[in-house]
Amino acid sequence: MAVIAIxxxxxxxxxxxxxxxxxxxxYVGWDKHLMFYAPMCLCVPxxxxxRDLVAGPVAEVYAAHPQWAQIDWSRAVWLRxxxxxxxxxxxxxxxxxxxxxxxxxxxxxxxxxxxxxxx
Amino acid sequence: MDMKVKKKLALKEKxxxxxxxxxxxxxxxxxxxxxxxxxxxxxxxxxxDAWEDPFRMTMDAYWKYQAExxxxxxxxxxxxxxNNGHLGVTDARYINALKIFLSAVxxxxxxxxxxxxxxxxxxxxxxxQIACQMQAIDELRHAQTxxxxxxxxxxxxxxFHDWKHMSxxxxxxxxxxxFFEDACTCGPFEFIIAISFSFEYVxxxxxxxxxxxxxxYNGDLGAMTFGFSAQSDExxxxxxxxxxxxxxxxxxxxxxxxxxxxIDKWTWRGVRLxxxxxxxxxxxxxxxxxxxxxxxxxxxxxxxxALFNDLARYGIKLPDCTELIRKEKDHLSHQAWNxxxxxxxxxxxxxWIPTPEEMDWLASKYPDSFDQYYRPRFEHYRELEKAGKxxxxxxxxxxxxxxQIPMLFTEGDDPTQxxxxxxxxxxxxxxxxxxxxxxxxxxxxxxxxxAWLPAHQIFMGNCFNPGDDPSAAGFDPKKSVLDYWHIAxxxxxxxxxxxxxxxxxxxxxxxxxxx
Amino acid sequence: xxxxxxxxxxxxxxxxxxxxILADNPDAIVNRQPAMIKIDVPDRMVIRRETxxxxxxxxxxxxxxxxxxxxxxxxxxxxxDEFTLSWAR
Numbered sequence: 001m002a003v004i005a006i007x008x009x010x011x012x013x014x015x016x017x018x019x020x021x022x023x024x025x026x027y028v029g030w031d032k033h034l035m036f037y038a039p040m041c042l043c044v045p046x047x048x049x050x051r052d053l054v055a056g057p058v059a060e061v062y063a064a065h066p067q068w069a070q071i072d073w074s075r076a077v078w079l080r081x082x083x084x085x086x087x088x089x090x091x092x093x094x095x096x097x098x099x100x101x102x103x104x105x106x107x108x109x110x111x112x113x114x115x116x117x118x119x
Numbered sequence: 120m121d122m123k124v125k126k127k128l129a130l131k132e133k134x135x136x137x138x139x140x141x142x143x144x145x146x147x148x149x150x151x152x153x154x155x156x157x158x159x160x161x162x163x164x165x166x167x168d169a170w171e172d173p174f175r176m177t178m179d180a181y182w183k184y185q186a187e188x189x190x191x192x193x194x195x196x197x198x199x200x201x202n203n204g205h206l207g208v209t210d211a212r213y214i215n216a217l218k219i220f221l222s223a224v225x226x227x228x229x230x231x232x233x234x235x236x237x238x239x240x241x242x243x244x245x246x247x248q249i250a251c252q253m254q255a256i257d258e259l260r261h262a263q264t265x266x267x268x269x270x271x272x273x274x275x276x277x278x279f280h281d282w283k284h285m286s287x288x289x290x291x292x293x294x295x296x297x298f299f300e301d302a303c304t305c306g307p308f309e310f311i312i313a314i315s316f317s318f319e320y321v322x323x324x325x326x327x328x329x330x331x332x333x334x335x336y337n338g339d340l341g342a343m344t345f346g347f348s349a350q351s352d353e354x355x356x357x358x359x360x361x362x363x364x365x366x367x368x369x370x371x372x373x374x375x376x377x378x379x380x381x382i383d384k385w386t387w388r389g390v391r392l393x394x395x396x397x398x399x400x401x402x403x404x405x406x407x408x409x410x411x412x413x414x415x416x417x418x419x420x421x422x423x424x425a426l427f428n429d430l431a432r433y434g435i436k437l438p439d440c441t442e443l444i445r446k447e448k449d450h451l452s453h454q455a456w457n458x459x460x461x462x463x464x465x466x467x468x469x470x471w472i473p474t475p476e477e478m479d480w481l482a483s484k485y486p487d488s489f490d491q492y493y494r495p496r497f498e499h500y501r502e503l504e505k506a507g508k509x510x511x512x513x514x515x516x517x518x519x520x521x522x523q524i525p526m527l528f529t530e531g532d533d534p535t536q537x538x539x540x541x542x543x544x545x546x547x548x549x550x551x552x553x554x555x556x557x558x559x560x561x562x563x564x565x566x567x568x569x570a571w572l573p574a575h576q577i578f579m580g581n582c583f584n585p586g587d588d589p590s591a592a593g594f595d596p597k598k599s600v601l602d603y604w605h606i607a608x609x610x611x612x613x614x615x616x617x618x619x620x621x622x623x624x625x626x627x628x629x630x631x632x633x634x
Numbered sequence: 635x636x637x638x639x640x641x642x643x644x645x646x647x648x649x650x651x652x653x654x655i656l657a658d659n660p661d662a663i664v665n666r667q668p669a670m671i672k673i674d675v676p677d678r679m680v681i682r683r684e685t686x687x688x689x690x691x692x693x694x695x696x697x698x699x700x701x702x703x704x705x706x707x708x709x710x711x712x713x714x715d716e717f718t719l720s721w722a723r
Contacts, residue, residue, distance in 0.1 A: 003565035
């Protein structure tokens with residue numbers, strides 16, 4: 001039994017994709033940039049292009065960091081569920097294998113936060 | 120206090136008559152049917168008579184001493200209010216710690232009351248029944264005295280006006296709420312290990328001793344008196360926690376692994392919950408007695424170790440998470456304040472940058488972490504503030520599925536790297552702040568898949584102000600969510616600098632010192 | 635060796651209780667903090683009714699300590715005459 005209970009109990013997942021009105025959740029974090037205290041939680045359409053995710057809701061938050069404008073995108077590395085992967089910016093989240101509640105992390109080698117402090 | 124001491128029965132004799140002497144074995148219903156919650160957690164209890172009551176507190180003595188505590192408490196609270204004691208606190212920034220306290224803690228106390236009321240009915244032995252009944256009344260008293268004491272601040276300061284509504288809704292308050300709901304939905308034995316042992320014995324000293332002593336140090340007689348009055352009951356509760364552990368372990372060797380798992384789980388759950396206390400101590404008390412790290416070393420590492428050394432004879436081990444906790448003590452308060460400062464648009468209290476003197480104090484208390492990792496962060500924010508661009512992060516955070524805290528904790532050995540853990544369960548991904556929250560999930564996924572995570576609920580559309588139409592032109596989702604929480608934008612939230620609280624306090628204090 | 639402790643609110647009754655604890659526990663270490671006082675003793679602390687009564691100058695019920703108590707650690711044993719905290723059982 002996957003829960004200690006006085007009777008039979010089956011948990012019903014609260015956050016499955018059908019609750020989000022056609023959208024899905026994606027989490028995006030930027031390693032070594034803790035001016036943003038936690039990865040952000042976004043709710044976006046699965047058909048959104050990866051490029052538009054980054055240029056839209058992600059940039060809207062991260063552009064507040066002085067190093068955002070300095071990113072060399074040819075050297076930036078993305079992680080999906082903790083594993084490096086190469087997204088196709090012109091393809092959709094779904095086509096990039098970014099499903100509901102996927103965790104994305106951006107690594108920008110050489111840019112380690114303000115003064116290299118991880119901020 | 121002057122109480123009459125009468126010749127009477129010996130304490131132990133009287134206690135036996137007034138507790139065990141009141142119990143009986145049922146005759147026309149089996150005891151298992153009368154106490155139906157005693158078996159399902161897998162714990163084996165052979166002899167309830169082996170229960171030892173550490174305090175020999177009978178109900179008549181209980182009422183006498185509790186009444187005395189209440190009289191003292193209300194005398195102080197009335198005097199504090201009558202004399203405008205709120206203007207005697209060190210600095211109006213301090214009052215923001217009370218806003219957090221009010222919106223988080225009475226709700227915990229009330230849920231503790233509910234939990235112990237249930238145990239007072241369900242525990243089969245009369246010794247634990249009576250101890251749990253007393254504790255249920257205590258916890259209700261704590262909720263009431265906290266609400267009464269802090270209501271005085273509501274007359275003068277913003278953010279206190281709707282704590283009960285906020286407790287059930289505001290994003291960061293899902294952390295304490297879910298903690299206690301997790302405990303209350305456990306079986307009775309896990310509940311008592313969770314609350315009486317792991318939380319009260321191992322951890323509450325950290326809340327009520329350095330923090331409440333800190334309230335006194337900052338001139339807050341009101342918080343001091345309800346805090347210590349509650350803590351005086353806590354000593355009895357902690358002793359119950361220790362007795363419960365010994366009793367369960369002595370009843371059957373098969374109980375050991377079950378209890379060890381509960382201790383591991385609830386020590387971790389409790390430590391995560393105390394993250395906010397770490398922040399209160401290091402950042403929100405204008406005068407500080409000791410740092411969070413020092414308090415941790417004193418009350419957990421020294422006093423807590425004495426406890427675990429004692430339990431070693433039963434085979435109980437220190438929880439594995441202790442090693443990570445030791446590493447986190449240099450970072451916890453700073454990471455939490457960084458989160459609340461930058462999320463200050465979404466809070467029912469004000470936030471601020473520590474002053475240069477406060478940063479020096481932090482650096483002296485945290486020589487291995489503050490200057491290297493956190494000072495650059497706060498100084499950057501200060502530069503932004505000076506330029507008129509006070510930094511607010513308005514995105515919603517990714518949350519840990521178990522503790523529900525935003526994923527703000529870093530790896531034990533790398534304070535620049537957020538810790539990410541995830542598992543896939545029945546086709547869905549779940550995310551965690553740590554190995555320990557992940558392990559709690561994988562042991563009972565059916566429980567934690569049902570977590571009510573505020574960020575997700577907002578995106579589902581469940582947290583907009585009733586009456587607002589998300590499809591209407593000009594709909595502002597962030598404003599609607601603040602309205603739903605009853606947080607008044609620009610008055611309850613944002614920076615302390617320039618707030619109504621700051622201005623009022625300065626003006627009233629000025630009036631208090633001159634004609 | 636582990637220490638046991640008791641913490642009391644700083645008030646007039648506690649002042650007498652603390653004096654009694656210090657008299658009966660020579661190894662006691664006193665730590666004064668705002669509004670509270672914490673006393674640590676290695677292994678075992680004993681609080682005696684008679685010693686407190688000498689300090690307060692009146693009959694004293696040891697359970698009155700509950701009114702002034704903030705926290706404690708160790709196993710508790712309570713009778714009319716003594717309240718002890720210890721790790722060694």
